[in-house]
Amino acid sequence: MSDTGVTVKKCQDFSEWYVEVVLKAELADYAPVKGCMIIRPDAYAVWEKIQEVVNQKIKATGHKNVYFPMFIPESFLKKEAEHFEGFTPEVAWITQGGDTPLEEKLAVRPTSETIMYATFSKWIRSWRDLPLKINQWCNIVRWETKATKLFLRTREFLWQEGHTAHATSEEAEAEVMYALNEYKDVIENYLAIPVLIGTKSDSEKFAGALYTTALESIMPDGKALQMGTSHNLGQHFAKVFDVKFIGEDKQDHYVWQTSWGITTRLIGAMVMVHGDDKGLVMPPKVAPVHVVIVPIPFKGAEPEVIAAKAKEIAQTLKAKGISVVLDDRNEYTPGWKFNQWELKGVPIRIEIGPRDLKQGQVVMVRRDTCQKTPVKEIDIPATVEKLLQEIQDNMFAKAKAILQEKTTSVQTYEEFKKVLEEKGGFIKAAWCGSPDCEAKIKDETGATIRVRPFQKEEPTTNCVVCGQCAKETVYFARSY
Amino acid sequence: MSDTGVTVKKCQDFSEWYVEVVLKAELADYAPVKGCMIIRPDAYAVWEKIQEVVNQKIKATGHKNVYFPMFIPESFLKKEAEHFEGFTPEVAWITQGGDTPLEEKLAVRPTSETIMYATFSKWIRSWRDLPLKINQWCNIVRWETKATKLFLRTREFLWQEGHTAHATSEEAEAEVMYALNEYKDVIENYLAIPVLIGTKSDSEKFAGALYTTALESIMPDGKALQMGTSHNLGQHFAKVFDVKFIGEDKQDHYVWQTSWGITTRLIGAMVMVHGDDKGLVMPPKVAPVHVVIVPIPFKGAEPEVIAAKAKEIAQTLKAKGISVVLDDRNEYTPGWKFNQWELKGVPIRIEIGPRDLKQGQVVMVRRDTCQKTPVKEIDIPATVEKLLQEIQDNMFAKAKAILQEKTTSVQTYEEFKKVLEEKGGFIKAAWCGSPDCEAKIKDETGATIRVRPFQKEEPTTNCVVCGQCAKETVYFARSY
Numbered sequence: 001m002s003d004t005g006v007t008v009k010k011c012q013d014f015s016e017w018y019v020e021v022v023l024k025a026e027l028a029d030y031a032p033v034k035g036c037m038i039i040r041p042d043a044y045a046v047w048e049k050i051q052e053v054v055n056q057k058i059k060a061t062g063h064k065n066v067y068f069p070m071f072i073p074e075s076f077l078k079k080e081a082e083h084f085e086g087f088t089p090e091v092a093w094i095t096q097g098g099d100t101p102l103e104e105k106l107a108v109r110p111t112s113e114t115i116m117y118a119t120f121s122k123w124i125r126s127w128r129d130l131p132l133k134i135n136q137w138c139n140i141v142r143w144e145t146k147a148t149k150l151f152l153r154t155r156e157f158l159w160q161e162g163h164t165a166h167a168t169s170e171e172a173e174a175e176v177m178y179a180l181n182e183y184k185d186v187i188e189n190y191l192a193i194p195v196l197i198g199t200k201s202d203s204e205k206f207a208g209a210l211y212t213t214a215l216e217s218i219m220p221d222g223k224a225l226q227m228g229t230s231h232n233l234g235q236h237f238a239k240v241f242d243v244k245f246i247g248e249d250k251q252d253h254y255v256w257q258t259s260w261g262i263t264t265r266l267i268g269a270m271v272m273v274h275g276d277d278k279g280l281v282m283p284p285k286v287a288p289v290h291v292v293i294v295p296i297p298f299k300g301a302e303p304e305v306i307a308a309k310a311k312e313i314a315q316t317l318k319a320k321g322i323s324v325v326l327d328d329r330n331e332y333t334p335g336w337k338f339n340q341w342e343l344k345g346v347p348i349r350i351e352i353g354p355r356d357l358k359q360g361q362v363v364m365v366r367r368d369t370c371q372k373t374p375v376k377e378i379d380i381p382a383t384v385e386k387l388l389q390e391i392q393d394n395m396f397a398k399a400k401a402i403l404q405e406k407t408t409s410v411q412t413y414e415e416f417k418k419v420l421e422e423k424g425g426f427i428k429a430a431w432c433g434s435p436d437c438e439a440k441i442k443d444e445t446g447a448t449i450r451v452r453p454f455q456k457e458e459p460t461t462n463c464v465v466c467g468q469c470a471k472e473t474v475y476f477a478r479s480y
Numbered sequence: 481m482s483d484t485g486v487t488v489k490k491c492q493d494f495s496e497w498y499v500e501v502v503l504k505a506e507l508a509d510y511a512p513v514k515g516c517m518i519i520r521p522d523a524y525a526v527w528e529k530i531q532e533v534v535n536q537k538i539k540a541t542g543h544k545n546v547y548f549p550m551f552i553p554e555s556f557l558k559k560e561a562e563h564f565e566g567f568t569p570e571v572a573w574i575t576q577g578g579d580t581p582l583e584e585k586l587a588v589r590p591t592s593e594t595i596m597y598a599t600f601s602k603w604i605r606s607w608r609d610l611p612l613k614i615n616q617w618c619n620i621v622r623w624e625t626k627a628t629k630l631f632l633r634t635r636e637f638l639w640q641e642g643h644t645a646h647a648t649s650e651e652a653e654a655e656v657m658y659a660l661n662e663y664k665d666v667i668e669n670y671l672a673i674p675v676l677i678g679t680k681s682d683s684e685k686f687a688g689a690l691y692t693t694a695l696e697s698i699m700p701d702g703k704a705l706q707m708g709t710s711h712n713l714g715q716h717f718a719k720v721f722d723v724k725f726i727g728e729d730k731q732d733h734y735v736w737q738t739s740w741g742i743t744t745r746l747i748g749a750m751v752m753v754h755g756d757d758k759g760l761v762m763p764p765k766v767a768p769v770h771v772v773i774v775p776i777p778f779k780g781a782e783p784e785v786i787a788a789k790a791k792e793i794a795q796t797l798k799a800k801g802i803s804v805v806l807d808d809r810n811e812y813t814p815g816w817k818f819n820q821w822e823l824k825g826v827p828i829r830i831e832i833g834p835r836d837l838k839q840g841q842v843v844m845v846r847r848d849t850c851q852k853t854p855v856k857e858i859d860i861p862a863t864v865e866k867l868l869q870e871i872q873d874n875m876f877a878k879a880k881a882i883l884q885e886k887t888t889s890v891q892t893y894e895e896f897k898k899v900l901e902e903k904g905g906f907i908k909a910a911w912c913g914s915p916d917c918e919a920k921i922k923d924e925t926g927a928t929i930r931v932r933p934f935q936k937e938e939p940t941t942n943c944v945v946c947g948q949c950a951k952e953t954v955y956f957a958r959s960y
Contacts, residue, residue, distance in 0.1 A: 029599065029602075029603075031548070031549045031595070031599070032553065032556065032595065032598050032599070033549050033551045033552070033553060033586065033595070036549035036551060037549070038546065038547070038548050038549065038599060039546055039547040039548075040546055041544035041545065041546055041614070044544070044545045044546050044547055045544075045545070047547075048545065064521035064524070064525075065521065065524045065525070065528065066518065066519060066520055066521055066524050067518070067519040067524055067527075067619075067638060068511070068518050068519075069511045069513050069516035069517070069518065069636050070619055070621075070636060071513045071516060071572075071635075071636065072513070073512065073513060076512065088578075089578045089579070090577075090578055091577075091578065092551075092574050092576070092577050092586075093574065093575065093576040093577075094572050094573065094574055094575075094588070095573065095574075095575045095576060096572070096573040096575060096585075097570075097571075097572050097573075097623035097635075098568075098569045098570055098571065098623050098625065099569070105576075106513065106572075108574065108588075115511070115512065115513070118512050119509065119511070119512070119518060122509075123509075128811060134521070138619070139547075139550055139618070139619065141550075143577035143578050145578065155551075155577075156549050156550060156551065158547060331608060
């Protein structure tokens with residue numbers, strides 16, 4: 001099994017374990033282009049599930065999908081100074097079309113604010129055209145110079161970017177929270193990963209935004225992972241790209257804008273949070289396969305009877321909308337198949353052997369707990385449905401317990417550094433609000449403010465860095 | 481209406497009419513980057529419908545969606561000489577990442593054979609790994625130097641590319657035809673556009689393929705449009721990228737490969753074939769909105785009663801899975817709304833005025849024929865369903881009649897040139913099979929062989945160019 005199974009324990013070498021699971025469970029592969037990745041079928045199916053859920057949500061609330069060009073003239077990127085400065089170090093540039101050098105080089109989109117809003121100024125004329133709420137699913141390029149990691153940091157990735165324009169600041173604020181809360185639902189209730197939500201500090205906000213809200217989770221190695229962001233752009237871009245409307249008051253006004261996105265990195269988070277030493281564990285709600293059926297033939301036990309029963313069960317489950325694979329390949333043993341499907345994280349395995357057949361039952365095995373239960377044939381569909389929900393709930397509960405376990409309140413900077421070194425995770429600490437204290441912590445420890453929670457907690461100590469009066473309690477962590 | 485409605489007649493200036501319809505019906509817009517386009521919500525919704533139908537088909541037959549990087553190292557493109565020569569003149573090149581010049585320039589994918597097959601050679605080991613059948617939905621870049629046209633020829637477009645590897649030549653051949661026939665179904669039965677299918681001549685085949693099959697249709701201006709292609713790649717790429725498998729015979733074999741694709745240009749074809757002087761006409765099976773309901777209030781006629789009835793009808797239809805917009809905006813007149821929704825091509829309009837209300841009926845207007853019919857309230861859902869099917873069928877029948885009308889058999893080269901000048905369309909003519917005759921026609925008339933039909937017709941004359949013995953009857957046309 002050593003060449004096909006996972007050879008590293010999750011608690012031993014988390015980073016190596018992660019890469020092995022992603023490669024061996026066939027979620028992704030290294031591409032022949034440095035820093036890029038190939039998203040393989042099982043991971044792409046998870047992405048399609050995320051697309052389906054997000055599309056359903058945002059379409060129901062009047063957002064429409066579109067597609068804007070991926071090329072952005074350099075002059076556009078430059079229009080919002082903060083935005084340009086933030087993105088230009090990691091832009092891939094097209095300088096040549098066919099044999100001809102381009103007059104102006106083109107950025108491959110690192111994000112689409114500038115190209116979209118240049119057009120918004122053409123589309124939006126009066127209050128009747130508002131709100132404008134669009135979204136696109138596309139590829140994004142950021143020319144990373146740091147070490148890349150499959151799903152988490154690659155030079156090209158897939159994402160969804162929502163962009164909206166509103167008549168009032170209040171509407172834009174509500175939209176920012178709308179997107180954030182829908183992301184929370186997707187990440188917690190589909191991917192089974194609990195998140196903290198809140199705003200970013202100024203130093204961590206999106207380049208060009210008024211403020212950024214974010215969802216953050218903690219990975220088993222104690223490092224935080226940003227799971228999605230929703231930005232209030234205020235009128236910054238509107239002023240630069242001249243996105244104005246004539247109000248019901250007949251006056252010109254700049255629009256208020258938001259943008260928000262989640263990426264294929266969520267698939268990496270899913271692997272890290274739920275996987276175990278046998279491989280991947282897929283949350284049922286996004287799993288491309290819910291149930292694998294493995295017939296276990298013995299000599300003289302009428303394999304064709306077992307095969308027929310396995311097929312019948314598969315059909316019954318499929319009719320209920322459950323995604324089933326019947327693994328009746330002859331070239332592999334049942335044991336090999338068990339390992340293979342555990343590696344791929346399929347939530348439920350059904351085994352049918354000659355003895356089961358006689359007793360009118362099957363053996364059902366949960367991937368999350370590895371628990372085996374005999375189930376009467378007649379109870380199979382109901383048990384599968386119940387079990388899928390139980391697995392989903394259990395995975396979230398386990399992940400939530402880890403998040404809680406990996407969150408520590410500290411009183412002093414000494415304690416802060418000690419916890420960060422020994423345990424990692426989120427560190428709740430009082431902060432005075434000064435960028436200097438934030439910078440000092442980052443320089444000295446590598447930790448940054450991940451979120452300033454919406455639910456304010458009154459600081460019980462002074463600022464953990466400077467000892468001055470604290471303004472708020474925030475969550476620090478080292479991060480991916 | 482002149483600034484919002486279509487000002488050019490389809491029969492007067494087809495090209496200008498097309499651009500007006502695309503822009504004014506808000507299907508697409510020019511992008512601030514030369515040669516690129518913005519796909520707006522109604523057109524993107526058609527693309528999503530095409531995606532849904534194609535995904536359903538190909539997933540049911542074991543194809544899986546994936547995502548490969550968009551960057552292809554120059555050295556990869558160069559590996560298959562014919563392929564490189566075919567694509568390199570229209571490649572956009574990345575030469576710089578951030579501030580750093582790249583060591584090897586990267587092509588933005590003009591198609592993904594080379595990047596994918598380099599990886600296939602890693603994934604495919606034995607006959608157990610075959611067939612490998614994958615597909616991806618993505619953006620494609622071809623740096624056009626000719627004049628661009630929204631949807632039909634842009635420097636970036638969206639497509640789907642299927643790529644398969646098989647153990648035998650026969651399986652690859654069957655796959656080529658499988659894809660072609662599924663495309664035929666999508667284009668004829670969803671987009672309501674009749675097509676000719678057949679193989680391309682060697683001079684028109686995909687760069688690097690053994691042979692190319694294609695679907696071709698004729699536009700109202702008499703020019704042909706290639707609607708999709710399905711290539712048999714033989715073992716050309718397998719040999720270059722070393723894609724081999726160990727067969728059941730324990731010997732090494734090269735795989736047999738296919739690739740196939742359709743693009744967002746299909747949306748342009750839909751506009752051209754079905755649109756009229758009022759704007760777009762959407763085939764019901766891909767229309768984002770099936771029915772628009774326009775309440776017609778008169779003074780003193782209890783507008784809230786009409787509004788309530790309109791809402792009730794909308795809900796009844798929605799419950800049947802019909803996509804409905806209730807246009808109850810106060811800021812526009814019914815007449816303005818009629819024009820607007822006709823421009824956008826919505827298949828059915830339902831008008832409800834005070835007189836209708838009294839008589840327990842509505843007026844239903846078909847977009848394709850502009851026919852108005854009073855419909856009893858109780859019959860609305862059944863009538864809408866029936867009408868949608870009728871409209872779909874009628875649109876296809878009309879388009880088929882045009883295809884037939886625009887297909888002419890000719891006996892001589894004189895006649896060929898005359899028909900091409902005066903009428904255009906497909907010209908059926910006898911061909912000796914020589915590339916010289918094909919080149920001569922192209923040079924002298926601009927027409928090319930669009931398809932060599934699968935259903936062979938015995939030539940009744942000698943070759944229309946050289947007068948030598950003819951091998952087959954083929955379809956010529958000038959094309960987009």
